[in-house]
Structures are given as structure tokens and as C-alpha cells.
Amino acid sequence: MSSQLGVDRPVGDGHFAAREAGVPLRHPDRFFIDGRWVAPLSASSFAIVDPATEELYYTVSLAGEADMSHAIAAARTAFDRTGWSLLEPAERAEWVHKLAEGLRRRADDAGLLWTRQVGVLHTMASAAMARVGATYDFYADLAADFEWQVRHSPMQGGFGVVVREAVGVVGAIVAWNTPASLIAYKVAPALVAGCTVVVKAPPEAPGEAYVLAEVAEEIGLPAGVLNVVTADRDASELLVTDPRVDKIAFTGSSAVGKRIASICGSRMARYTLELGGKSPAIIFDDYDLDAAAKSLAAAECTLNGQVCASLTRVIVGRDRHDEFAEALAGYFTAARIGDPFDSSAQIGPLAMERQRERVESYIQKGLAEGARLVGGGGRPKDFDRGFYIEPTVFAGVDNQSTIAQEEIFGPVLSVIPADSEQHAIELANQTVFGLNASVFTNDIDRAYHAARRIRSGTVGHNGFRSDPRMGVGGFKQSGFGREGNRDGLLPYLEPKSVILDEIPAGYGPLN
Known part of the structure; x- marks a missing residue:
């Protein structure tokens, strides 16, 4: 049998040289909260080991409960007390397009991190990271054609409209195997919808989330709209249990997904779960x-x-x-x-x-x-x-x-x-x-x-x-809800029926 599996890759094309590069992150010892890099309130940290060499690659700070609470508070304030959720969808889409451009500029850094953290072949990592920005562009482009409002004729007469409004503060929790793409299919639709987000990065592979945070800082994304922390299980559970968080978007094991579903169900929080498989x-x-x-x-x-x-x-x-x-x-x-x-x-x-x-x-x-x-x-x-x-x-x-x-x-x-x-x-x-x-x-x-x-x-x-543009998700214990496509935007929105005696002044399709 051939050992090529139908794939030929050239030797000596510079990928080995990438191993000599340093860690392309400015603040692995901090968290991105409320638009700033802040020092942790906890002294905990996590050592990330290169899986090919078993050598220390870098160390990242781990959030404690106080750090997580700080991030949630920033997202809550940004949603409740700023105009982010009230912007026209096209305006939020402009910000998401800027994130896409920034991520394309940082694709090499993200690819290096992905390989050094979890051992993904660098040939694949380089190509895949160059495409991550397309997910942000997809949802930003979707904003122009999405039916944010649908007019109706109420049974009792008058004026009726169903509007889709942001669900609120989102906790995005991702697995360590493909963090950049998993984050993209949560953050991009959430921001287009008008939500604010706390990204909980996996301790084993936090780098891609930090690259996203650095891009958000560079483009001047409004403070508190996107927050990034790295946390282990205890602090992560606070994100799920905190009543200030309206929705959890999770990718990971079915066992953890069941735990998240039970917690969210007890307080009627929204959730989407992309879980395990045995396909x-x-x-x-x-x-x-x-x-x-x-x-x-x-x-x-x-x-x-x-x-x-x-x-x-x-x-x-x-x-x-x-x-x-x-x-x-x-x-x-x-x-x-x-x-x-x-x-x-x-x-x-x-x-x-x-x-x-x-x-x-x-x-x-x-x-x-x-x-x-x-x-x-x-x-x-x-x-x-x-x-x-x-x-x-x-x-x-x-x-x-x-x-x-x-x-x-x-x-x-x-x-x-x-x-x-x-x-x-x-x-x-x-x-x-x-x-x-x-x-x-x-x-x-x-x-x-x-x-x-x-x-x-x-x-x-x-x-x-x-x-993913057709939608990704599972039956049975493989998950709940879908990511990707138009279906991936809907879980970040709540439909609201508005029934008035007559058409309000200045009513338009996006007002």
C-alpha cells in the first residue's frame, strides 16, 4: 500500500523555521477585559507544553472567580449601558469585518500557536488560519439580508412587527482542538446580533483567543463588547451559573455539555451545544x-x-x-x-x-x-x-x-x-x-x-x-442547536412581537 494517502508535501519549505519563532502574544499573563489588558486577581497559571518536544512553550494566567466575575460585569455593562445592541446591524457588521481583516493579518501567528499548542500539522494550520476571517465576513455580510424585522397585521387591527433582538451577554466556551474556528462560529454571529461576549479560552490552547483580543484592541472595538479570559473548570462553571450571562455557546465533550444544559435549564438561560461523536x-x-x-x-x-x-x-x-x-x-x-x-x-x-x-x-x-x-x-x-x-x-x-x-x-x-x-x-x-x-x-x-x-x-x-456554511450540529448527545449558516445566527437573537395601534413615526425596515 502507498504511504502517501494521496497527499504529497514538499520537504524543506520553511515550516521548520517557524519553530524557532517566539510566542506571538503580548499579554499571556493578563486578561482582556473591558477593552484593556488587566492583571489577574488570581495567582494561578497553566504551563503549555509543546506536544512534539515535551518542552515548555509558554505559561498563561488562569482566571479565578473574581477574574471571571470582572469579565462578566464588563460584558453586562457593555450590553445594558452602551449603545452596542442598538446599533444598526450594518454598523455592527463593519466592526466584524474589521475583526476579519485583523485576523487575516495575524494568520501566521495563529497558525504557529495552533501547531505549538496541540500538535496540528503546520501545513494545515497555516492554510486553515488564513480562512478563519471568512467566517466573520460571512456573518457580517449576512447582516445586510437578514430579516431583522417582519411586519404583520394583528388580528385586532393596528400595526404589528416581529423584531429580532440580541439575546444579551454570551459566554463562549471552546475546546482545545480547533479553538480559532470554534470561537469564530460563536463570536461572529453574537456580535452581529448585538450581543456582548466573554470568551473562555481553553488552558491547553488559549493563544488564538488572545490573538482575537489583540485584534479587537487594535481596531478599537468598543470596551466590554468582547472579553477574553483563560480558565479551568471551577471558574468556567461560574460563567455558566452567573445570572448576568444570558446564553452559553459551548463546544466540548458530551459529559460537560450535559452539565451545562442542566445548569442553564435550572435558570432558563439559553444555550447551544456542539458535542462529541462516534460517527x-x-x-x-x-x-x-x-x-x-x-x-x-x-x-x-x-x-x-x-x-x-x-x-x-x-x-x-x-x-x-x-x-x-x-x-x-x-x-x-x-x-x-x-x-x-x-x-x-x-x-x-x-x-x-x-x-x-x-x-x-x-x-x-x-x-x-x-x-x-x-x-x-x-x-x-x-x-x-x-x-x-x-x-x-x-x-x-x-x-x-x-x-x-x-x-x-x-x-x-x-x-x-x-x-x-x-x-x-x-x-x-x-x-x-x-x-x-x-x-x-x-x-x-x-x-x-x-x-x-x-x-x-x-x-x-x-x-x-x-x-459549516450549511450548518454544523448533532442529533442526540452530539449537541443542541446549530452553528454556521443562518441557523447559527438565530440562537443569539430573541424574537419580540410588538403590537401598536398604528405605525410609529419614522418606522423603517431596520428601525
Whole structure:
């Protein structure tokens, strides 16, 4: 089998030189609150370790309860006592466009931080960070066409209009694997809607949030509209429980999402949750096994397997199961493991030591529960440092086993045999998750009908496919609500029915 996975990357193109750059942040020891960089009221800090070298990269201050309260107060004041939420949507959109431009200028810095913090291949990080600004532009552009007000004719006569107004103060809590994009799909629609925001950056990867804060400072974004703090679990829970916060937008594990939902439900706060997954890929009997194996192996290398939407449960007909498992193992285990700054690498380290230990524990559970290891399963022999794990494939996996039901968040794939097409779809749906899925078949009608039967927020065709501009979110324990597209703006707005005796003076479509 080829070790290229269909991707050729040039060697010696300057990515290694980026490792020598310093930390491109001005104030990792401070928080961005009320338009200023303020010293923490807590003495706590967090050491960020480069996952490829196991060396200290930098240290960031951690917010305590007083720091978090300060950030919430700034956002509350900015919403209640300034004119931010009363600006015309087009005016707020201008600010969001400015953020987009600033982020494009800082794309190299954000890409460097992403790689050094969590081990993402620098080739991917550089390209992805250049596109983050487009999310801000998308929501800023949406402001011009969105129906902020819809006129009605009340049953009792007079003048009626449904207006959509900002929900209020938003707490945005993001995971460490892709923080820049996760922040974008929360902050951009929130600001366009007229909300103010407290971004809670993950301690493992706070840098991208700090870059956003530095851009906000540079463009003169009104004080308190955007606040950025880094916090661990205790201070983060204060953001969820504080009655001054009207909505929580969270991306992370389903376990934490359930906790957030219960807290928000107890005080009737709004929330959107983008949570975990255990996503199936079904390979029907008309599709080429080698092509499917190559596609799935390449996709699982993305973010070194640390993707909530990864297609980690591969369901294939029992009569073709062994042939496919060997083909998948051949491609996946041949992926070039390497330093994330090496342009020839196809998969890098896991983000941190505890993550590698988690993945290793799941590999042991797979073996203990009777799955057959056909590739990988250990630490690569040629790496004496770094949080590396071999790309791993299990065959003959019971769909009710631990490795088939729980999110591993690492490069571990399970091949599951099915007795028929109907059985394959049943297996795909036998999970508490429903984030992503894919159907491999040459028959487009067969693909469509199967997609309609799979309980998942996204279903792709012949590969890992996702389009945030169509919306991203999950069924069941994979989340609540959607991010991306017009649907991603709605959770930051509250509809209000206004019924008057007659048309007010100066009424217009945006007044």
C-alpha cells in the first residue's frame, strides 16, 4: 500500500523555521477585559507544553472567580449601558469585518500557536488560519439580508412587527482542538446580533483567543463588547451559573455539555451545544474497498485524529470485512508520523500526555473486549519524545463494545461487520451520538435514501464531508442547536412581537 494517502508535501519549505519563532502574544499573563489588558486577581497559571518536544512553550494566567466575575460585569455593562445592541446591524457588521481583516493579518501567528499548542500539522494550520476571517465576513455580510424585522397585521387591527433582538451577554466556551474556528462560529454571529461576549479560552490552547483580543484592541472595538479570559473548570462553571450571562455557546465533550444544559435549564438561560461523536461510515457492496480505505485513512489523519466528527466506526459487509480491514490498516499505519513542522509528515503527536494516556487506555480496552488489532496499537519506535501514538485499526469490533460506543478522540478506527444494508444502518444508529456520518456507494439514490435514515447532523457521500456554511450540529448527545449558516445566527437573537395601534413615526425596515 502507498504511504502517501494521496497527499504529497514538499520537504524543506520553511515550516521548520517557524519553530524557532517566539510566542506571538503580548499579554499571556493578563486578561482582556473591558477593552484593556488587566492583571489577574488570581495567582494561578497553566504551563503549555509543546506536544512534539515535551518542552515548555509558554505559561498563561488562569482566571479565578473574581477574574471571571470582572469579565462578566464588563460584558453586562457593555450590553445594558452602551449603545452596542442598538446599533444598526450594518454598523455592527463593519466592526466584524474589521475583526476579519485583523485576523487575516495575524494568520501566521495563529497558525504557529495552533501547531505549538496541540500538535496540528503546520501545513494545515497555516492554510486553515488564513480562512478563519471568512467566517466573520460571512456573518457580517449576512447582516445586510437578514430579516431583522417582519411586519404583520394583528388580528385586532393596528400595526404589528416581529423584531429580532440580541439575546444579551454570551459566554463562549471552546475546546482545545480547533479553538480559532470554534470561537469564530460563536463570536461572529453574537456580535452581529448585538450581543456582548466573554470568551473562555481553553488552558491547553488559549493563544488564538488572545490573538482575537489583540485584534479587537487594535481596531478599537468598543470596551466590554468582547472579553477574553483563560480558565479551568471551577471558574468556567461560574460563567455558566452567573445570572448576568444570558446564553452559553459551548463546544466540548458530551459529559460537560450535559452539565451545562442542566445548569442553564435550572435558570432558563439559553444555550447551544456542539458535542462529541462516534460517527459511522457505511461502505455498501458496490463501492471499491481500496478507494474507501484510502479516503478514510487520509481523513483520520486530520488533527491527528482529534476531531469530534471523525468517521471512527467503519461498517462494511461481513463478506468483505477482512479484506477491507487489511486495506484500511495498510493505508493508515503507513501514514508518515512526524514533527508537525515537517512538511512530509502526515500525522503528528496528540495534544498532551493525558490525551495519549486516554487513547492508550482505549486501545487496551479494545484488546480486552476481543477486538482484533490489525495495525498500530502502540507508541512509534523512532520517537523518544513527544506525545505520539501509532495510527490504529481494530477489526471484528462488536458495535456494543467500549471502543465502538465511546469517543476516543485519537487515531483509532474500528471496523464493524454488517449482515445487510438494513443491518448496517441499524448499527450506524446504535449510538448515543449523532454528529456526522458517511455513505460509500456509487448509486446516488441509494446514498440519499440511506442518508435520510441515518440519525446524524451531517451525512456525507464517499468520504468525510462537512460544510459549516450549511450548518454544523448533532442529533442526540452530539449537541443542541446549530452553528454556521443562518441557523447559527438565530440562537443569539430573541424574537419580540410588538403590537401598536398604528405605525410609529419614522418606522423603517431596520428601525
